[in-house]
Amino acid sequence: MADFDFDIGIIGGGPAGAAIAAYLAKAGLSCVVFERELFPRPHVGESLVPSSTRVFKELGFLEQMDRAGFPKKYGAGWTSSGIGPVYSNSFDGLEPDCNVNLRFEERAQPGVDRNYTFHVDRGRFDLMLLQHAHNLGAVIYEGVQVQQVDFSEPDHPRICFSIANQTMGTTVRMVVDASGRRTLLGNQLKLRIQDPVFDQYAIHTWFDGYDRGALARDSSQREFIFIHFLPVSNAWVWQIPITETITSIGVVTQKKNFASSRAEREAFFWQCIGSRPELKAGLEAAKRTRPFKSEGDYSYAMKQICGDNFVLVGDAGRFVDPVFSTGVSIALNSARFASHDILLAAEKGDFRKQSFQTFEDTLRRGTKNWYEFISVYYRLNVLFTAFIQDERYRLDVLKLLQGDVYDEDDPEVLRKMKQIVSEVEQNEKHIWHSCLGELTSNAFKPVF
Ligand SMILES: Cc1cc2nc3c(=O)[nH]c(=O)nc-3n(C[C@H](O)[C@H](O)[C@H](O)COP(=O)(O)OP(=O)(O)OC[C@H]3O[C@@H](n4cnc5c(N)ncnc54)[C@H](O)[C@@H]3O)c2cc1C
Numbered sequence: 001m002a003d004f005d006f007d008i009g010i011i012g013g014g015p016a017g018a019a020i021a022a023y024l025a026k027a028g029l030s031c032v033v034f035e036r037e038l039f040p041r042p043h044v045g046e047s048l049v050p051s052s053t054r055v056f057k058e059l060g061f062l063e064q065m066d067r068a069g070f071p072k073k074y075g076a077g078w079t080s081s082g083i084g085p086v087y088s089n090s091f092d093g094l095e096p097d098c099n100v101n102l103r104f105e106e107r108a109q110p111g112v113d114r115n116y117t118f119h120v121d122r123g124r125f126d127l128m129l130l131q132h133a134h135n136l137g138a139v140i141y142e143g144v145q146v147q148q149v150d151f152s153e154p155d156h157p158r159i160c161f162s163i164a165n166q167t168m169g170t171t172v173r174m175v176v177d178a179s180g181r182r183t184l185l186g187n188q189l190k191l192r193i194q195d196p197v198f199d200q201y202a203i204h205t206w207f208d209g210y211d212r213g214a215l216a217r218d219s220s221q222r223e224f225i226f227i228h229f230l231p232v233s234n235a236w237v238w239q240i241p242i243t244e245t246i247t248s249i250g251v252v253t254q255k256k257n258f259a260s261s262r263a264e265r266e267a268f269f270w271q272c273i274g275s276r277p278e279l280k281a282g283l284e285a286a287k288r289t290r291p292f293k294s295e296g297d298y299s300y301a302m303k304q305i306c307g308d309n310f311v312l313v314g315d316a317g318r319f320v321d322p323v324f325s326t327g328v329s330i331a332l333n334s335a336r337f338a339s340h341d342i343l344l345a346a347e348k349g350d351f352r353k354q355s356f357q358t359f360e361d362t363l364r365r366g367t368k369n370w371y372e373f374i375s376v377y378y379r380l381n382v383l384f385t386a387f388i389q390d391e392r393y394r395l396d397v398l399k400l401l402q403g404d405v406y407d408e409d410d411p412e413v414l415r416k417m418k419q420i421v422s423e424v425e426q427n428e429k430h431i432w433h434s435c436l437g438e439l440t441s442n443a444f445k446p447v448f
Pocket residue numbers: 011012013014015016017034035036037043044045046047048049144145146147178179180181182184202250295298313314315316322324325326327328329331
């Protein structure tokens with residue numbers, strides 16, 4: 001008889017936990033998932049990027065996604081009301097108001113045979129994916145909160161939880177921490193490093209009956225995600241379709257600007273929205289259907305994302321600012337990469353740290369690229385919109401926005417962007433110098 005209860009124990013049943021359970025169960029490993037909540041539960045992070053499609057295909061889940069009726073996301077738009085500065089000739093064609101957009105179909109993406117991805121109601125989506133993992137053979141316990149992992153017998157980690165005030169444990173060959181921003185192992189093993197730069201806060205809710213076409217260029221963009229810049233440093237609003245009539249709206253801003261009390265926060269939301277009168281008018285004509293929810297302090301890295309008998313996937317391993325809708329795609333792709341290494345480890349019977357090195361390298365490469373891209377965006381926003389409108393760079397920027405960030409160490413387009421940021425920083429007379437944001441002065445220093 002085996003001296004462990006399951007091959008793999010997974011903490012958390014969000015997209016990262018459910019996807020890795022699905023991969024591993026599909027390949028024949030015995031998996032157990034512990035999820036503290038009862039699904040469906042609401043969750044922030046509703047707009048996907050197309051690199052998620054590869055995971056859905058591999059897991060046999062894409063048809064379910066197509067059938068579920070989630071809004072199809074064909075592209076993204078960025079809007080701004082202000083008149084921007086006058087630009088240098090090297091970026092001819094830039095519109096003065098910085099309104100730009102992209103369609104995914106403009107760049108063929110290897111392994112992705114759709115010109116769209118999805119916006120999702122996370123309550124429904126997370127439940128569907130977890131049920132899919134269950135259908136593939138994973139055992140799921142909902143309403144069970146893991147308290148810690150006991151590594152005192154290194155080859156038989158014990159996942160500890162309590163039910164009805166009784167502490168219990170399950171032994172496994174290895175543990176996957178997919179506990180999201182609660183970062184169970186990150187905290188237990190003291191791996192978590194707070195990001196020195198990004199300390200954004202968000203307040204968000206859903207509206208019924210908001211006219212999504214109001215700020216779009218034409219009706220074909222109604223289902224795009226929109227990022228509406230606010231005329232305040234580093235502040236923006238997301239507009240994400242959830243159903244035919246419901247739209248998720250969130251205001252993101254720096255922590256230091258964020259209101260401290262709950263009552264003030266609602267007023268703060270409307271005050272921010274008020275800086276874009278056309279948006280405010282649209283939202284006031286709609287009906288709010290959810291309480292306001294705020295999230296904060298949310299960028300961090302980990303000193304290690306794998307070790308002997310454990311890996312960290314999704315937000316449990318790394319969180320980058322969500323401005324490019326990266327989180328779910330990182331969660332799904334980290335599950336994809338980690339499951340590959342875990343299956344090889346299971347074949348060899350060797351779950352030591354070195355078995356997960358490929359996963360660690362790949363994930364760090366991708367999240368570093370995202371992080372640098374996001375840093376450029378906050379540091380010199382106008383450069384981002386300029387690159388999108390420049391034929392030399394548009395498709396390379398689109399590649400990043402499609403979520404294809406894992407295959408190159410230092411993509412040419414990012415190198416170019418960083419170089420321009422550096423030139424603008426050093427030249428006070430540069431036409432863009434006054435556009436430099438304050439958020440990312442350390443942006444290109446190495447982080448884990
Ligand atoms: C303001 C904001 C906006 C965002 N917008 C987007 C977006 O538009 N697009 C996008 O892709 N991403 C977005 N994200 C990021 C996205 O929310 C996450 O990256 C994504 O949910 C990560 O998935 P995950 O499975 O790693 O974690 P989660 O989805 O958080 O799942 C973790 C699960 O673990 C469970 N859990 C935690 N602790 C325990 C425990 N001790 N025992 C058992 N279970 C436990 C939790 O209940 C949860 O269900 C946003 C994030 C923020 C903060």
